[in-house]
Amino acid sequence: MKKRNLKKQALCMALCLSMALMSGCTGGGAAASGTNSPQKAAAENRFVFAGPNNITQWDPLNENKTNAYMLSKLTYNTLVNPYGENNSIQPELATEWSVSGDGLEWTFKLREGVKFHNGEEFNADSVVATLKRMIDNPTLVQAAFWPSLEGVEAKDTYTAVIRLKEPWGALLNQLIDTPMLPPKALEEKGDALFEFNESNKPIGTGPWIADKWTPGQDAEFVRNEDYWDWGDDKSNVDRIIYRPVIEDTTRVSGIQTGDLDMIDAVPVEQADMLSSVKGVKVEKILGSAIVHLGFRCTDGRIFEDLNARQAVNHALNRELLVQSIAGGGAASDWPSPEGVLGYDKENAKVPEYNVAMAKDLLSKTAYAGEEISFIAPTGVFARNKEVAQAVLAMLSEAGFKVNLEIMENAAFQERRAAGNYDLYIQRYPFPAGDPDSVITQRWLNDAHKSGYVNDEMNTKILEQKQESDPVKREQLLKEVFAIEWAEAAPHLALYQQVTTLAYREGITGLRLRIDNVFDYSRISKSAN
Template sequence: MIYSTALRRGALALSLCLSAGVATAQDIPVEGGRLDLVVQPEPPSLFIGITTNGPSLLVAGSIYEGLLRYNDKLEPMPSLAESWEVSDDALTYTFHLRQGVKFSDGEPFSSKDAMFTFTKLLPETNPKWREVMRHVETIDAPDDHTVVFKLNAPYGPFIRSFAYTLAPMIPAHLYEGTDFAKNPNNDNPVGTGPFELKEWKKGAYIDLVKNPDYWAAGKPHLDEVVYHVVPDAASRATAFETRTVSVLPGGSVENFDIPRLAKEEGVCTTEKGWEYNAPMSFLWLNNRTAPMDNVKFRQAVMYALNRPLMQKVVWNGYGKVASGPITSTIPFYDKVDPQYDYDPKKAKELLKEIGYDGKPLRLLPLPYGETWQRWAEVVKQNLSAVGIPVEIESTDVAGWNQKTSQWDYDIAFTYLYENGDPALGVARNYITSQITKGNPFANVEGYSNADIDKWFDEAAVAASDDERQALYTKIQTKLQEDVPVAWLQELSFPTLYDCKVHDLVNTGLGIGNSLGDTWIEK
């Protein structure tokens, strides 16, 4: 066996099939079989109650579920909640949970587990959920299959807060009263999803098997899903060419290999599945230390970066150069000034103005393959060209998590999901309350501005979309001026797969939320 992980990306809702011999989808799925995928890099953990790296979400999305799923238009669909109601004043949300649902250890899922997850575990472990909870006045469970949220004010993005990526349902009977970070079940995940963990051979593969007690009748169709960990990108491409693996999730091969592989007979490709996550890549600039604490230095960094060239050369034209902190594919995006075109002369002028002394800086790449390493090299060249010497500090995924979460960096690559609404996935990157040491998925740069905090709060609960848009435009303008981070690109990662694989991506959350429906044509 070979094995590995994949990232996720999104924005475009394109789906192409590039083979003349593509099989037409059948009405009746074929039962059984094994699906082999790549996961790149290997997840640090499958307990997504704490760890929300892209690779962890890819695999664990078949183990854990949220109350809702979302389509490519970000509209809610049933999952563990079979129905829900919203009061006329938009303050009360009532979710009706499915009956007869079991965790993979055989214990029943009920409102007790939902209450534990929402009120105990996630507020401690997940900064995005902490932001959601600021808008919740009470949560009640009147019976075993009902959960009622009462908000302190209307909160537009609330209905999009229940994806598995943001609020996976965790078994209370295994976690209540424990140290969540050290719970032994973190290595043996127990969820309600269509698959359960059979074996994880570190450095080789993660083997999931069909959950025989899954609540959806007749699903999953597959008997087994195996995620291959293949550290070398060329070997991942070869594994796909030889059909050792049938699926290359977005980000699992280098961008320069995608056009060649996509042209092969019997290969399909899609950019669907990233609509909810809407990943934005940027450079964290450690605002706590000089010279990154100077706004003119941060502006100089933006002017020094040849981002259109990076998008064209490093990313083979995939994705889109970022124009600010909100991706163009989610609500309330606005392209505002100032914009930062490639202007090394302007960068040098700003550095001279602040008396920058040429202090060498540490640049931490994302350890997700050669594409990211090349990207770091280009950034180093761009910065060096304007007089900012950079030393690249490479590390593995665990090391990257450690360094960024402990603020042990000067400049660091990242990409974060925007989760379908600025209140869910953008605010956490910039508001003061999300400066929390120990978590690499919040305000890691340490930016703090009272106006930004206030405007994000107001925008989240504004009564109309027009009011929300006005506030988010103010936010984007101020952040563009302050440049707390250096925005790089709205990411898009095509998924390549054997055309005999059907229903691989059928939600706005991609492969991680779809494999219960997937089947393989014989």
């Protein structure tokens, strides 16, 4: 098992998987895609991967979960993707783009000859229909990521113009996760387009066609033989199956027996055992997700006081959390990890673990032993219960009286949304390595009701949003993070999370984004 440098992990992962059993990577099954014939189905080359999350709906603009992004990459394409050199943004359905001098108009030239699975031509009408849907339906989950969107128009058949309310430096990053929709089908069916049943299935331009789904069970996709961008990377897999397997032990058993080809969220305590299983490879991948504490900093609560927040900061033994509790990762030395825009290597430093200092800082506050309400969700990151309990013990040693409540994620989200907490623990990734959505929603807009306000930081957040020059924008982000790190609010980064993946030998072609979104669209599987 190896930790990957964040900047190079996508390339390293692809190379690692491509080297696995290369001598056996041949053509796979010869069955025609999508056939339900029992004889042909038996010859299909199938790739079955399992994760711990159920699929609850199929509207790609109304989701913000990692597994939903993964499945979206099978069926849909976006205007751009993050697979350029050093994780840079490169063309996908767009071929080139330009921005006006005032930063308010982005013009995209679009790829010709691309068709949706229903036969519709991809063109500027698709871009208009997709983005206009978020303007017209602001309650869509993805609409919240487009606060600067003013309008969109088709300049001609293969040219789309996106208009903004103010300049937005992170627009291309947001387009990475904005799948293009079929305009005619969308106009005809509306939201019903995203129902998945015998007579209606998701429609994209992607390399895999949605075929079958039973709620709570498998979702199946067949290879799109007419996909516009196979090139030399055409998958030899005929059918991809996503299987939601909630129980960790069941996923582990499936990869051992060969019933599953790949599993996500390998339990920390099972990773070493799986490494010794013949035919199974295990990868421990350091991504951009940060496990952090969130403070409630209003209503006269103790964490309004910087000294109290810094007492927490120095009470935490981050290295111990990573090495002995969480099962791996990297202690946070900055609010974002290396590889995310705004990381400042020169000034990054892991806060000193010093209980005496923590006690001294706490003594300078008005804290008189009141109970601290500390909430934690279940099933969100590896060993979350054990990590939360370790944090509790560290804070108690520093003099805090803490009441830890571990609850189902839905209940946790409700409590946090109501601001009914003093302290919480959670994780978040930085999508495609850009922090804009995180710092805008969680810090500037205070989505989690911290009550913390820092006018200087908020001004710089707005400035970086409107800065089109990447060098100037990165400097502004460094300044935002420097303020947040010094203030330890509204969040306090603990450690960079590790994701553990297990797969059978002979699996190649997996692409991995900086935010640990797995892209299975180019997957291949050697014959057994």
